[in-house]
Each structure stands twice: as C-alpha cells, then as structure tokens.
Amino acid sequence: MPADNKALNSTVLVPVFVPAVAVIALLVIGTISNPELAGNAFSATLAYITETFGWFYMLSVAFFLLFIVGVAFTKWGHIKLGPDHADPQYSFPAWFAMLFSAGYGIALLFFGVAEPVLHYASPPAGAAETVDSAKQAMQISFFHWGFHIWAIYGLVGLVLAYFAFRHGLPLSMRAALYPLIGERIHGPMGHAVDVFAILGTMFGIATTLGLSVAQINAGLNYLWPAIPVNVTVQIVAIALITCAAIFSVVAGMDKGVKRLSILNMLLAASLMLFVFSVGPSIHILESFLQNTGSYLNNIVERTFNLQAYSRSDWIGNWTLFIFGWTISWAPFVGLFIAKISRGRTIRQFVVGVMLVPSIFTFLWFSIFGNTALNLIMNEGYHTLIGQVQSDQAIALFRLYEALPLSSVVSFITVLLIITFFVTSSDSGSLVIDSLASGGASYTPVWQRVFWATAEGTVASVLLLAGGLSALQTMAIASALPFSIIMIIAAIGMWRALVIEGHHHSSLKTEIQQRFSGTSGRGLWRKRLLGMVTFPDREEVEHFMHTTVRKAMLRVERELQKQDWKTEVHEDPATARIYLEVIKEGLLDFIYEIRMIEHALPDYAYPEMVHNQDSEHVYYRAEVFLRRGGQSYDVYGLDQHDIITDILDQFEKQLNFLHISPGSLPWRMEEHDELLQIDPQAEQPS
Numbered sequence: 001m002p003a004d005n006k007a008l009n010s011t012v013l014v015p016v017f018v019p020a021v022a023v024i025a026l027l028v029i030g031t032i033s034n035p036e037l038a039g040n041a042f043s044a045t046l047a048y049i050t051e052t053f054g055w056f057y058m059l060s061v062a063f064f065l066l067f068i069v070g071v072a073f074t075k076w077g078h079i080k081l082g083p084d085h086a087d088p089q090y091s092f093p094a095w096f097a098m099l100f101s102a103g104y105g106i107a108l109l110f111f112g113v114a115e116p117v118l119h120y121a122s123p124p125a126g127a128a129e130t131v132d133s134a135k136q137a138m139q140i141s142f143f144h145w146g147f148h149i150w151a152i153y154g155l156v157g158l159v160l161a162y163f164a165f166r167h168g169l170p171l172s173m174r175a176a177l178y179p180l181i182g183e184r185i186h187g188p189m190g191h192a193v194d195v196f197a198i199l200g201t202m203f204g205i206a207t208t209l210g211l212s213v214a215q216i217n218a219g220l221n222y223l224w225p226a227i228p229v230n231v232t233v234q235i236v237a238i239a240l241i242t243c244a245a246i247f248s249v250v251a252g253m254d255k256g257v258k259r260l261s262i263l264n265m266l267l268a269a270s271l272m273l274f275v276f277s278v279g280p281s282i283h284i285l286e287s288f289l290q291n292t293g294s295y296l297n298n299i300v301e302r303t304f305n306l307q308a309y310s311r312s313d314w315i316g317n318w319t320l321f322i323f324g325w326t327i328s329w330a331p332f333v334g335l336f337i338a339k340i341s342r343g344r345t346i347r348q349f350v351v352g353v354m355l356v357p358s359i360f361t362f363l364w365f366s367i368f369g370n371t372a373l374n375l376i377m378n379e380g381y382h383t384l385i386g387q388v389q390s391d392q393a394i395a396l397f398r399l400y401e402a403l404p405l406s407s408v409v410s411f412i413t414v415l416l417i418i419t420f421f422v423t424s425s426d427s428g429s430l431v432i433d434s435l436a437s438g439g440a441s442y443t444p445v446w447q448r449v450f451w452a453t454a455e456g457t458v459a460s461v462l463l464l465a466g467g468l469s470a471l472q473t474m475a476i477a478s479a480l481p482f483s484i485i486m487i488i489a490a491i492g493m494w495r496a497l498v499i500e501g502h503h504h505s506s507l508k509t510e511i512q513q514r515f516s517g518t519s520g521r522g523l524w525r526k527r528l529l530g531m532v533t534f535p536d537r538e539e540v541e542h543f544m545h546t547t548v549r550k551a552m553l554r555v556e557r558e559l560q561k562q563d564w565k566t567e568v569h570e571d572p573a574t575a576r577i578y579l580e581v582i583k584e585g586l587l588d589f590i591y592e593i594r595m596i597e598h599a600l601p602d603y604a605y606p607e608m609v610h611n612q613d614s615e616h617v618y619y620r621a622e623v624f625l626r627r628g629g630q631s632y633d634v635y636g637l638d639q640h641d642i643i644t645d646i647l648d649q650f651e652k653q654l655n656f657l658h659i660s661p662g663s664l665p666w667r668m669e670e671h672d673e674l675l676q677i678d679p680q681a682e683q684p685s
Contacts, residue, residue, distance in 0.1 A: 019195045055306055079162075088344050114396075117373070120373055121388075124318075158338075162496070173485065174191075209238060213421070216414060216417050231463050242455070284371065288366035328475045331482065397413070429455065540635055545577075589650055
C-alpha cells in the first residue's frame with residue numbers, strides 16, 4: 001500500500017472496536033456528569049471485589065507462577081517462539097530495556113521508597129517501627145514486585161508469542177483459545193476476549209498514568225514551589241505528555257519506543273548508582289542479600305496469605321491492588337513483550353522475563369527502600385514517615401533531601417518519570433490498536449493517535465472521580481474477567497504443546513522416504529537455483545497463483561474422489577494460499593504457502609550498498625502447517641514437486657493422528673490410495 005494512503009485507511013475490527021469504545025465512552029461521560037457519585041460507586045465496588053474475590057486473585061497468581069516456570073523446564077523449553085530458524089529480533093540489552101520500560105518502571109519510581117516506609121510505619125502484622133517491621137517491609141515489597149508480577153506478564157506474553165509466531169495466528173488474546181474452540185476465535189467469543197483485553201489494558205494504563213502524573217506534580221512542586229499540587233496541574237500534565245506520546249507512537253516501535261526505552265534504562269541505572277554511592281553502600285549490599293533470602297524463604301506463605309484471621313483493608317489496598325493492576329496490564333505488557341520476543345526459545349523467554357527484571361527490582365528496592373529505612377532508623381529522619389503517609393508521590397523527592405545534589409537528582413527523576421509516561425502511553429497505544437484491529441501488525445497512524453488520546457482522557461477522568469481510589473477500583477475490577485481468560489489461555493497453550501510434542505515424536509520416528517528421488521535428476525539444479533536467486537513480489541505471486549494453485553487443485557480433486565472434504569483457499573490480502581483437508585472428529589490438515597518478505601543478504605548482489613534503512617528485499621514462498629512455519633522455500637519447484645511435498649506432510653499428519661492418544665483408527669488401504677496421486681495426470685486449468 002502506498003505510504004500516502006496509509007493514514008486514510010482503517011484496520012479496525014468493528015465487533016471489537018465499537019464495544020470497547022462504547023464502554024470507555026460511557027465511563028467517561030458518566031464520571032464527568034457526576035464525579036462524586038462515580039467516586040462513591042468506585043469505592044463500593046473496590047470493597048466488594050476485595051472481600052468476595054480476593055481468594056480467587058491470589059490463587060490465580062499462584063497458578064500463573066507455577067505454570068510458566070513449569071513450562072520452561074519441561075521438554076518444551078527448547079521450542080522457539082517462531083520458526084525453528086528464527087533469530088531474536090532485538091539484542092538482549094534492547095529487549096530487556098523495552099520490556100522493563102513498558103512493564104512497570106513508573107511503579108518502581110512511585111513505590112521504591114513509599115512502600116517500604118509505609119509498611120515499616122504500619123505493618124500488616126506485628127509492632128510498627130521496629131527491626132522486625134523493617135525486615136517485613138522489605139520482604140513484602142519484594143513479594144509485591146518480584147516473580148509473581150513477571151509471571152503474570154510473562155504468561156500472557158508467552159501464550160501470545162507462541163500462537164502468533166509459531167502457529168501463524170493473530171497477535172491478539174483470542175489466539176490463545178484456538179486449541180479449545182478452533183476457528184470460533186474469529187467469531188463472537190474471540191471478539192469478546194479481545195474487548196476484555198482492551199478494557200483491562202485501558203484501565204491498567206490509566207492507573208499507571210494517574211500515578212505518574214501525581215509524582216510528576218509532586219516533583220515539580222518540590223523543584224518550583226509556585227506550582228501547586230492539585231488535579232488541575234495533573235490533568236494539564238497528562239495533556240502535555242500525551243502529546244509527546246503521540247509523537248513517539250507515530251514514530252513506531254523501533255524509532256520511538258525502543259530509543260525511549262534505552263534512555264529510560266540509562267537514567268534509571270544512573271539514579272541507582274548515585275543513591276548507592278552516596279548512601280549506606282555496605283548496608284545496601286548486605287540488606288539486598290538478606291531481603292532476597294527472606295523473600296524466597298517466605299514466598300509460599302505470602303502467596304496464599306489473605307489475612308483470613310485478621311481481616312483489614314491492608315490486603316485490598318496493597319496486595320490485591322498490585323496484583324489486580326498487574327493482571328489488568330497483562331494484555332498490554334504481555335502483547336508488547338510478545339511483539340519483541342520473536343525468535344527466542346520458551347526457556348530463554350521465561351528466564352529472561354522472570355529472572356532479570358526481578359533481580360533488577362530487588363536491587364532497586366534495596367537501594368532506595370533500605371536507604372530510606374536506614375535514614376529513619378539510624379540517622380533520625382523520622383519526618384520522612386509523616387511526609388510519605390500524607391503524600392506517597394513525594395516520597396522519592398523527600399529521600400533526596402537527605403542526599404547531596406538533591407535538586408539535580410530530582411530534576412533527572414522528573415525527566416525519567418516523563419519518559420516512562422511516554423513509553424507506557426505509546427507502547428500501550430500500539431498494543432490496544434493491535435487488539436482492536438484483530439492482531440494486525442501494521443495499523444494507520446490515526447488509530448494509534450486515537451488510542452493514545454483515549455488513554456490520557458480516561459486517566460484524567462478517573463483522577464477527577466476520586467484519584468487513587470478510583471484508579472485502584474478500575475484496575476482491580478477489569479482484572480477479574482481477564483484473570484479467567486488467562487487461566488483458559490494457559491490451558492490452551494498446554495494442550496497445544498502436548499499436540500506439538502506428538503508431532504515432534506511422529507516426525508522424529510516415522511518420517512517416510514516414499515518419495516525420495518522421484519523428482520528426477522534435475523532437482524539439484526532447482527535447489528541450487530533457489531539458493532542464489534532472489535525473486536521479487538510479482539514473481540512469487542505469479543508462482544503461487546499458477547504452479548502452487550494448480551498443484552493444490554489436483555490434490556483437492558483426488559481427495560474429493562475419496563470422499564474427503566477438501567478445499568483450496570486463496571487469500572490475496574495476506575498473500576497466502578492453502579489446502580485444507582477436514583476429517584470429522586479429527587484435527588484438520590492445512591498445507592499453506594505464504595509469501596514472506598526478507599531483507600536481501602549481503603552476498604545476494606555484492607555491488608549493492610546494504611544498510612539498515614535499505615529497502616532491498618526479496619520474497620520466499622514458505623510452507624506453513626498448522627503447527628507453524630516449516631522454514632523452507634518452494635519457489636521454483638514444479639507441480640510434481642509441490643504435490644510430493646503436500647503428500648509428504650499429509651502422510652506425517654496421518655501418522656501423527658495414528659500415534660496420538662484418542663485418535664480414531666485409520667483405514668490403511670484408504671491411506672495408501674491417497675498417497676498414489678499421479679503427478680502426470682491431467683492438469684486443471
């Protein structure tokens with residue numbers, strides 16, 4: 001599509017886009033109409049969900065953690081999120097920077113000092129302001145922002161990346177349900193799943209943006225006291241920074257999100273090194289080790305602790321809020337992580353997503369949290385407790401008052417919060433836009449701008465309706481239905497992995513050589529030609545429309561003679577053609593040829609100058625089966641060779657069904673007849 005027409009087109013999926021926008025619009029209009037009534041409703045809803053469904057949230061998060069760790073260390077851990085030949089799209093440092101910035105960088109800045117201080121002053125159990133309450137405060141902070149958080153993000157990201165890149169399904173939440181409901185993911189059930197994902201993402205992002213502008217406002221007031229701390233300033237800040245996010249989202253993933261994410265990591269690492277250097281360095285290192293050990297030692301008890309014997313508001317205001325907020329963010333962060341994780345194995349993905357960010361988080365809380373506690377407990381900075389209790393957003397800036405260069409560091413922190421705000425908003429816009437477009441990889445600019453604007457609007461409205469309480473309520477409420485979807489998605493992925501395991505076993509032990517050598521002595525010449533030629537789009541399209549199509553039609557005709565339901569489908573919009581064989585009660589067989597764009601390798605034409613901005617590309621006619629891309633190109637083969645390859649893959653599918661538990665018995669004489677299609681028979685027009 002020409003570049004000048006892209007902005008005028010739309011990729012929205014109406015059954016998803018319209019309901020999501022309608023719900024968001026009703027919330028905005030209703031809240032603006034009566035903010036006080038809306039605030040009361042939010043408070044009542046928060047109390048009801050906390051009291052009624054708290055156990056479900058905790059049990060769900062425990063399941064997510066066990067599932068993702070379990071999958072990583074099974075025999076399926078080596079499976080790539082994409083074709084077997086795929087390489088990671090981003091380097092590890094860039095990958096980590098992007099997932100961290102999109103994940104919860106804002107949360108660390110907001111809670112890194114505030115949470116340990118508040119738990120020290122008001123622990124959920126035991127006496128306040130003691131050594132035990134300090135240990136408990138750090139243990140709780142690690143628990144809230146450690147493995148459980150990244151298990152939630154990682155589960156959604158893993159499921160989406162697996163089904164999208166391994167099986168060629170849309171990069172949207174509906175894809176996770178494919179092993180359970182099949183093609184119905186493209187109907188009302190799939191639409192409903194994506195609508196819930198959009199709403200959860202929208203309210204999760206709104207919560208984050210609300211927290212970040214509160215901290216930005218506090219930082220600006222600290223640097224320039226003439227700027228007041230109020231909702232008006234915060235809404236103005238949302239408007240201004242949303243404009244910056246729009247510029248970033250227009251730039252796209254690589255130029256916008258990637259560069260800002262790397263800047264975020266550099267600024268965050270600089271702040272950590274500064275506080276570590278001027279703070280109690282040895283104490284920080286000792287407490288880091290002790291905090292980590294205490295966290296690991298008590299992780300099981302914390303996971304299932306609901307204060308059942310001492311019911312209070314603490315569990316809802318802290319643990320359930322943080323887990324609910326994370327679940328509501330999971331579609332966004334998970335889909336974003338999936339987008340940037342193509343080519344990594346399941347084990348690499350899980351270890352990278354779970355271990356590296358968690359260690360960074362533990363170090364962050366140890367540096368900032370233990371520095372604050374040390375100032376309170378050993379250096380008499382008791383006023384910090386009251387300041388944090390009155391306004392959590394000011395906690396980090398009050399900590400800087402006790403350190404050198406406080407004004408300079410505060411300014412850098414405000415800048416970092418703003419860049420985190422922008423990356424959260426623009427990456428969130430990219431993700432919501434993809435969900436609202438049925439998983440489309442490329443969408444018009446106006447759609448991304450629309451969602452970035454909507455995020456700022458919802459955050460502003462929720463601030464008007466009750467500040468943090470309203471933000472907490474929407475985060476927890478939107479997480480309830482999505483946690484159920486996540487459980488179903490995990491079950492779907494497990495089923496898909498079991499099926500893939502049977503496929504692997506079948507291919508490993510039962511590959512037939514029935515047709516080896518039947519392509520004639522000239523096959524090696526075709527293979528060699530395919531290695532050193534780089535066809536353009538028109539050449540591959542012509543090959544698919546003629547040779548591939550005719551070969552598939554011949555197979556279709558012969559199978560129909562055997563009373564097998566068989567159809568050949570062409571989809572010009574996505575440049576693919578596929579043969580589908582359906583046997584009632586069993587899995588469908590699909591043999592698909594898909595046109596895939598690749599950058600020209602350096603050896604293709606040595607006289608060409610290759611660089612990152614070059615548009616020198618070529619196309620391959622690659623084979624895809626139900627289980628994903630097969631990593632080989634059939635361009636240049638004749639009908640005889642295409643038919644042979646179709647039947648080879650079909651025979652492997654029949655063998656897989658034969659050895660799979662629960663499959664129906666097969667009539668081997670029928671099987672043999674199907675494999676005797678004469679390649680020299682009359683060719684259809």
